[in-house]
Amino acid sequence: MTEVTLRVVLVAAAALVATGVHGALSQQSIVMIMMGLELVVNGLVLATGGIWWAEGRPGNASVLVVVLVTVMAVEMATGFAVALALYRARRVDLADDAAELAR
Amino acid sequence: MADPATLLPLLLLAPALVVVAGLAAAAGAVTTGGRPGTPAVETLRLLTKQRRRTPADDPLLARIGLTVLPVAAVLALAVVPLGLPGTGAPVDLDVGLVWFNAMEVLAWFAVWTAGWGPNAATALVGGYRVLPLGLAYELPHMLAITTPAIAAGSLDPATVADAQHGLWYAVWMPVAFLLYLVSTAAMAFWGPFAAPLGRDLAGGAAAEHAGLDRLLLRAGRWMLLVAAAAMAVPLFLGGGAPPPITGPDPFGGPPWLWVGIKLLVVLALLLGLRRLMPVLRMERFATLAWTVLIPLAVAQALVVTVVVLL
Amino acid sequence: MTLLVLVAALGLVAVVAGIGVFVADSMARATFLLLASFVAVAVVLLAFGLTYLGVVVVLMMTIEMMIMVVFMVMLMMNPAGLEPMTMVHNRRGSRVIALGVFAVLAAGALLVPWPTSAPAPTTARGTDLMGPQMLTMAVLGLTLLAAIVGTVALSVSRGPARGGGR
Numbered sequence: 001m002t003e004v005t006l007r008v009v010l011v012a013a014a015a016l017v018a019t020g021v022h023g024a025l026s027q028q029s030i031v032m033i034m035m036g037l038e039l040v041v042n043g044l045v046l047a048t049g050g051i052w053w054a055e056g057r058p059g060n061a062s063v064l065v066v067v068l069v070t071v072m073a074v075e076m077a078t079g080f081a082v083a084l085a086l087y088r089a090r091r092v093d094l095a096d097d098a099a100e101l102a103r
Numbered sequence: 104m105a106d107p108a109t110l111l112p113l114l115l116l117a118p119a120l121v122v123v124a125g126l127a128a129a130a131g132a133v134t135t136g137g138r139p140g141t142p143a144v145e146t147l148r149l150l151t152k153q154r155r156r157t158p159a160d161d162p163l164l165a166r167i168g169l170t171v172l173p174v175a176a177v178l179a180l181a182v183v184p185l186g187l188p189g190t191g192a193p194v195d196l197d198v199g200l201v202w203f204n205a206m207e208v209l210a211w212f213a214v215w216t217a218g219w220g221p222n223a224a225t226a227l228v229g230g231y232r233v234l235p236l237g238l239a240y241e242l243p244h245m246l247a248i249t250t251p252a253i254a255a256g257s258l259d260p261a262t263v264a265d266a267q268h269g270l271w272y273a274v275w276m277p278v279a280f281l282l283y284l285v286s287t288a289a290m291a292f293w294g295p296f297a298a299p300l301g302r303d304l305a306g307g308a309a310a311e312h313a314g315l316d317r318l319l320l321r322a323g324r325w326m327l328l329v330a331a332a333a334m335a336v337p338l339f340l341g342g343g344a345p346p347p348i349t350g351p352d353p354f355g356g357p358p359w360l361w362v363g364i365k366l367l368v369v370l371a372l373l374l375g376l377r378r379l380m381p382v383l384r385m386e387r388f389a390t391l392a393w394t395v396l397i398p399l400a401v402a403q404a405l406v407v408t409v410v411v412l413l
Numbered sequence: 414m415t416l417l418v419l420v421a422a423l424g425l426v427a428v429v430a431g432i433g434v435f436v437a438d439s440m441a442r443a444t445f446l447l448l449a450s451f452v453a454v455a456v457v458l459l460a461f462g463l464t465y466l467g468v469v470v471v472l473m474m475t476i477e478m479m480i481m482v483v484f485m486v487m488l489m490m491n492p493a494g495l496e497p498m499t500m501v502h503n504r505r506g507s508r509v510i511a512l513g514v515f516a517v518l519a520a521g522a523l524l525v526p527w528p529t530s531a532p533a534p535t536t537a538r539g540t541d542l543m544g545p546q547m548l549t550m551a552v553l554g555l556t557l558l559a560a561i562v563g564t565v566a567l568s569v570s571r572g573p574a575r576g577g578g579r
Contacts, residue, residue, distance in 0.1 A: 013522075016428055028502050031488055042454055080564075083488060164445065215482060
């Protein structure tokens, strides 16, 4: 039963990661790209929780979840700061228009 | 799990919170010069009125948000040790403080969706005002609720209440207590922090809601205020223990009675705060919070940590 | 058994909400469908016994979504969903890549012989987080500080008009 539950959880996590990857690759707006990346990290959090539960609750996995949550926060903050700076410099909010590195 | 002694407090929690919030609203009406029956009359009136639709609105999201507000208040109260016979809190959660924090930030979601839903300019501005309010009070609030947890060594409100034998935390961490009181009013966007529903916006986020929607917003606000005031009792005022004036536990009385008395004191302080201060502008409060309140909260936490380690 | 049903249902809710983020026409609904996905995962964590982390995920994600709502109106052309929103590029390529990723990960989930064992009698979560992983926590703290400094540096307006709450 533990194993079946773990596999169900991991398949759900895989679906979340795949959805997030699809969103991050296909969306044009920076806000939506970041939502896709957040979904990927969400899938990782779910997978980590499932593996932690199934393997007898070792201590280290909760640290991994804390790291993932920190990654989400930092990614969102930095991503929005970059989006804001990009808009102020070039008045664009789509990833397609931000492709040039030169000013 | 299905033990009647634990189920009964859970089932009665929502009605009890509604009743106490109604009484608090009646007291609030009296302090602003109205009549004590006004909240009850207003509740009955809103229950009979029709809900309002506006062009191109998003009623689904708005109503979800508005329903979340009173539900979040009840869930936040569920981890507060109320001194009931048999159990401590209705739900004994070892991370009760973090749960309380999580339930209270759902109020930001509620106010924003209430402002967003009607597709009206003033409602939208009111809804967006809750965001600088939330970001400003949240850090001092988190530090203020972590400070008693540091002193008691636990995130469980019942443990924090029990760790105050002889000396309440409100006495030797007064800055944290005052910050918690301020953040109680802020989390319920009430009193000096009522800018999201401000009169300069003709009601703000509540402007375009009528009937049951308006009742959920206004009643939910009072319920959240009462739940947050109830959390101040185990955090800073010793929970169900009588005041240790001449040594520990000189007075008798059941714990729930003392919790009730302390809750009344906290609510009286909050109503006094509303009388004293005008409605603050959100940019001024944000500046005040980030330049004054956060350093105070950090300094208080530092002092408490040093005391605990010594 | 009930745990399996609960976890399967919550996983389904999380995935459906995640797909709904990119299908919804209104940006407000997309933002809160993402929040719903996170809350579903947090409830799974609660069911598995990671109470602190589950509650922290709910807390942080609610605040993050409320912040995202600010940028949503600032940077999106169609926040209210009054017109159908299809701002995509490279749709077929990303679909192929996403399906490939799902195939690989699901195959790994179903075929790898995951080791499972009974839960340890008591685990002190506080010491788990802080004891042997103090270096990790210190690095996380520094990362957050660097993120704060960098984000403020990126967002400070360089023009002559420095507005604010003076």
